[in-house]
Amino acid sequence: MIANPYYSQEVHGPYELHDIGNLTLEEGGTIRGCKLACATFGELNAAKDNAILIPTWYSGTTKIWEQVYIGPGRALDPEKSFIIGINQIGSGLSSSPHNTPPPDGMAGFPRVRIGDDVRAQHKLVTETFGLTQLALVVGGSMGAQQTYEWAVRYPDMVKRAAPIAGTAKNTDHDFIFTETLNEAIRSDPAWNGGDYAASSDVQRGLRRQARLWAVMGWSTEFYKREMWRTLGFASVEAFLVDFMEDYFLPMDPNDLLCMAWKWQRGDVSRHTGGDLRAALDRITAKVFVMPIDEDMFFPPRDCVPEQQMIRNSELRVIKSIAGHLALFGVDPDYGPQVDRHLKELLATPV
Amino acid sequence: MIANPYYSQEVHGPYELHDIGNLTLEEGGTIRGCKLACATFGELNAAKDNAILIPTWYSGTTKIWEQVYIGPGRALDPEKSFIIGINQIGSGLSSSPHNTPPPDGMAGFPRVRIGDDVRAQHKLVTETFGLTQLALVVGGSMGAQQTYEWAVRYPDMVKRAAPIAGTAKNTDHDFIFTETLNEAIRSDPAWNGGDYAASSDVQRGLRRQARLWAVMGWSTEFYKREMWRTLGFASVEAFLVDFMEDYFLPMDPNDLLCMAWKWQRGDVSRHTGGDLRAALDRITAKVFVMPIDEDMFFPPRDCVPEQQMIRNSELRVIKSIAGHLALFGVDPDYGPQVDRHLKELLATPV
Numbered sequence: 001m002i003a004n005p006y007y008s009q010e011v012h013g014p015y016e017l018h019d020i021g022n023l024t025l026e027e028g029g030t031i032r033g034c035k036l037a038c039a040t041f042g043e044l045n046a047a048k049d050n051a052i053l054i055p056t057w058y059s060g061t062t063k064i065w066e067q068v069y070i071g072p073g074r075a076l077d078p079e080k081s082f083i084i085g086i087n088q089i090g091s092g093l094s095s096s097p098h099n100t101p102p103p104d105g106m107a108g109f110p111r112v113r114i115g116d117d118v119r120a121q122h123k124l125v126t127e128t129f130g131l132t133q134l135a136l137v138v139g140g141s142m143g144a145q146q147t148y149e150w151a152v153r154y155p156d157m158v159k160r161a162a163p164i165a166g167t168a169k170n171t172d173h174d175f176i177f178t179e180t181l182n183e184a185i186r187s188d189p190a191w192n193g194g195d196y197a198a199s200s201d202v203q204r205g206l207r208r209q210a211r212l213w214a215v216m217g218w219s220t221e222f223y224k225r226e227m228w229r230t231l232g233f234a235s236v237e238a239f240l241v242d243f244m245e246d247y248f249l250p251m252d253p254n255d256l257l258c259m260a261w262k263w264q265r266g267d268v269s270r271h272t273g274g275d276l277r278a279a280l281d282r283i284t285a286k287v288f289v290m291p292i293d294e295d296m297f298f299p300p301r302d303c304v305p306e307q308q309m310i311r312n313s314e315l316r317v318i319k320s321i322a323g324h325l326a327l328f329g330v331d332p333d334y335g336p337q338v339d340r341h342l343k344e345l346l347a348t349p350v
Numbered sequence: 351m352i353a354n355p356y357y358s359q360e361v362h363g364p365y366e367l368h369d370i371g372n373l374t375l376e377e378g379g380t381i382r383g384c385k386l387a388c389a390t391f392g393e394l395n396a397a398k399d400n401a402i403l404i405p406t407w408y409s410g411t412t413k414i415w416e417q418v419y420i421g422p423g424r425a426l427d428p429e430k431s432f433i434i435g436i437n438q439i440g441s442g443l444s445s446s447p448h449n450t451p452p453p454d455g456m457a458g459f460p461r462v463r464i465g466d467d468v469r470a471q472h473k474l475v476t477e478t479f480g481l482t483q484l485a486l487v488v489g490g491s492m493g494a495q496q497t498y499e500w501a502v503r504y505p506d507m508v509k510r511a512a513p514i515a516g517t518a519k520n521t522d523h524d525f526i527f528t529e530t531l532n533e534a535i536r537s538d539p540a541w542n543g544g545d546y547a548a549s550s551d552v553q554r555g556l557r558r559q560a561r562l563w564a565v566m567g568w569s570t571e572f573y574k575r576e577m578w579r580t581l582g583f584a585s586v587e588a589f590l591v592d593f594m595e596d597y598f599l600p601m602d603p604n605d606l607l608c609m610a611w612k613w614q615r616g617d618v619s620r621h622t623g624g625d626l627r628a629a630l631d632r633i634t635a636k637v638f639v640m641p642i643d644e645d646m647f648f649p650p651r652d653c654v655p656e657q658q659m660i661r662n663s664e665l666r667v668i669k670s671i672a673g674h675l676a677l678f679g680v681d682p683d684y685g686p687q688v689d690r691h692l693k694e695l696l697a698t699p700v
Contacts, residue, residue: 172586173573177565183558187537208533215527215566220649223523236522296646299570 001105004199006250007092012063015039015085015093020123023095029110031100036124037062037093039085041070042078044129051131052076054085055121055139055146057327058259059251061087068329075342081135086121088142090258097254098199106254107194114142114266118149122157131157136346137285138162140327141298142259145170145266148280148306152268155284159350162342164290165298165324168306169267169276174297177216178264184208185253194254202253209256210244219294219323227321231330280309287313288345290338294323316341351455354549356600357442362413365389365435365443370473373445379460381450386474387412387443389435391420392428394479401481402426404435405471405489405496407677408609409601411437418679425692431485436471438492440608447604448549456604457544464492464616468499472507481507486696487635488512490677491648492609495520495616498630498656502618505634509700512692514640515648515674518656519617519626524647527566528614534558535603544604552603559606560594569644569673577671581680630659637663638695640688644673666691 009015015037023034039062044051054065054076062085070076076083087093089112097109104110125131137158139147144166151161152168167174185191188205196202222228228239248256272278289307291300300317307315318337320326326334359365365387373384389412394401404415404426412435420426426433437443439462447459454460475481487508489497494516501511502518517524535541538555546552572578578589598606622628639657641650650667657665668687670676676684 171570171574172576173565173568173570176561176573176586176590180558180561180565183561187554187558189539204537208530208537211526211530211533212562215523215530218523220521220523220647220652223526224521224652226522236526240526297570302570302574 001101002098002198004092004098004250004252007099007252012061012093015062015087018124018128020120020127023116023120025110025116026113027111031089031095031110031112032104034089034120035095036120037087037091038124039066041066041083042081044082048131049133049135050081051125051129051134052081052083052136052138053121053125053134053150054083055117055137055143056085056088056091057139057141057143058263059248059256060327061091061093064328068335069338075339075346076138084125084129086124088117088146088259089120090255090262092252092255096252097194097258098252109254109258112258112262114145114149114262115153115270117262118146118153121146122154134158136160136162136342138164138342139166140164141166141324142263142266145263148268149266151283151285151287152271152279155282158285160345160348161283161285161287162290162345163287164318164338165292165295165327167266167298167302168280169269170264171302175264177297178260180212181209182257182260184212185257191253194257196253199250199252203249205253206248206251207245210248211240213248213325214240214244216296217323217325219296219321221294221321222323225321227331276306277309280306281311283310283312285312286345286348286350288316288341289313290316290318290341292318292320292324292326294321296323298324351451352448352548354442354448354600354602357449357602362411362443365412365437368474368478370470370477373466373470375460375466376463377461381439381445381460381462382454384439384470385445386470387437387441388474389416391416391433392431394432398481399483399485400431401475401479401484402431402433402486402488403471403475403484403500404433405467405487405493406435406438406441407489407491407493408613409598409606411441411443414678418685419688425689425696426488434475434479436474438467438496438609439470440605440612442602442605446602447544447608448602459604459608462608462612464495464499464612465503465620467612468496468503471496472504484508486510486512486692488514488692489516490514491516491674492613492616495613498618499616501633501635501637502621502629505632508635510695510698511633511635511637512640512695513637514668514688515642515645515677517616517648517652518630519619520614521652525614527647528610530562531559532607532610534562535607541603544607546603549600549602553599555603556598556601557595560598561590563598563675564590564594566646567673567675569646569671571644571671572673575671577681626656627659630656631661633660633662635662636695636698636700638666638691639663640666640668640691642668642670642674642676644671646673648674
């Protein structure tokens with residue numbers, strides 16, 4: 001357990017910490033007094049039918065949803081909806097390796113699966129907010145994995161779902177890409193098997209991870225057209241150091257590894273003995289599958305076959321040369337596309 | 351200078367070592383008694399107009415061209431052509447960090463550019479073989495970079511050129527990808543600034559590099575369709591260890607870094623003050639630009655604009671889900687496509 005000021009109300013708040021009690025995990029083990037950091041926007045209506053749930057992606061928190069996706073007039077409109085953002089386990093805000101006391105913290109943190117997150121979130125929204133339905137679950141990347149898991153695991157509760165830039169079952173290619181991210185950290189001698197005094201000790205590993213994201217996270221066209229200039233940088237190297245490295249450097253290495261382990265193994269077909277079609281057939285929600293056309297590790301062609309297995313679904317491809325990290329909202333044409341699709345989805349009767 | 355049995359006649363021969371004398375380098379410095387490892391196939395005809403030159407790619411040698419591309423009835427037919435394969439500087443067979451005596455060897459090896467390779471090759475083929483023209487220059491990846499350099503630098507000599515899966519000017523995206531390969535090696539403490547006793551000391555870094563190649567070298571479809579099974583492996587992990595890691599493990603880390611430095615900076619517009627169009631306009635050869643459709647770091651859209659700047663050129667896209675490493679010949683549909691295009695190119699009067 002170590003202090004890390006990055007994971008704080010100052011940087012990522014406001015959010016509330018909810019203790020949902022002990023969480024028994026699919027892989028065995030327990031998170032004792034599991035805490036979920038939750039940010040809400042807007043008010044729950046009397047019918048309790050205007051709740052939107054947003055699970056978070058790898059390295060991201062609910063803060064970026066607040067900054068990039070949520071606002072009056074947007075699809076995610078706090079004047080119309082009760083929006084609940086829940087930071088995933090391992091995010092650094094909710095229960096995570098770095099903020100869990102020994103012997104369960106740091107490298108002793110148990111293995112967590114996407115299904116554990118979704119069960120924890122279900123407990124929170126049903127018991128704390130008294131919800132019996134979600135008008136929409138929407139998430140990007142690992143948030144898309146959780147979105148699929150929600151729709152498969154709790155079909156009666158999820159009315160609409162919008163997985164953005166993610167898959168229901170992770171691919172082999174994505175697994176080995178993610179492993180290079182892990183290896184970037186673990187290859188730093190300062191990581192020391194997960195036992196370090198401060199995240200910044202592992203800065204070489206974190207920088208390497210940032211550089212890997214720079215290769216796969218954007219797209220070749222992003223660099224060809226020098227889209228990084230629109231973010232205010234004068235050179236590629238300045239972009240890599242001041243944007244990519246500075247983004248990852250304050251993060252906790254064990255927290256990232258915890259999330260990556262989940263990400264690599266995201267797979268709703270665990271509910272149906274490996275039968276992906278049967279798992280996706282459980283979904284009753286109206287689903288918009290929203291890959292990003294230039295995404296290098298969740299390419300549309302990995303998302304389309306899944307969409308085709310979901311009865312009440314449509315494919316809505318988002319166009320952006322920012323690739324996977326269009327999720328960050330760096331492309332001004334991205335937000336309007338997301339809004340247009342989500343508004344249409346929310347307007348669809350279910 | 352260290353012994354490494356991988357770079358030997360037993361593994362990569364037969365080849366001849368030609369000493370072309372001291373090579374003054376573009377970046378300053380000299381390779382004293384520069385040696386080029388050269389493999390030839392077929393006979394030079396009396397008119398001396400049937401010579402084909404093949405420069406090599408990163409980590410590869412002329413051996414893979416012998417095994418995968420050259421043969422009777424093939425486009426590269428030793429019964430018709432005099433085929434000269436020249437291993438690039440840093441390849442481990444020609445002058446390279448690991449085989450150069452102190453103080454110029456290992457980390458003391460000077461910076462080499464694509465242009466240095468091509469000037470060295472030019473000296474060899476003009477002085478040793480007495481050539482004044484090349485019926486074809488063909489190469490893949492870094493070999494494509496050298497092919498472009500040949501066509502721009504010696505337009506009167508190069509009659510036809512076929513750059514496969516490579517660019518005339520390296521992209522920013524490709525540069526930062528390649529840097530992750532370098533960093534995989536340099537982050538291994540055993541690399542020790544380039545001063546190690548045996549390549550195998552740096553095996554963790556080399557394995558990391560192999561894993562990065564596994565992500566970008568193939569394609570998402572390669573893994574989706576489990577094409578690795580056709581290579582005889584029972585699992586992705588077996589493929590990664592027994593194919594990818596075993597391929598890179600015997601190689602010399604400094605040699606790889608030497609080649610990567612060149613690769614990152616390949617740019618024919620150095621001849622024309624940064625004007626790529628003017629550089630490519632120097633080419634008089636008939637050129638077939640041959641990207642691979644699934645190539646993740648030399649995608650067709652990076653190659654097409656270059657092709658469009660070359661007067662006497664055609665775009666010939668090769669289809670393969672093996673991506674960039676289709677170059678290895680692992681896709682049975684790849685070789686026939688290459689042969690068809692090269693046969694047509696060779697049959698084109700110039």
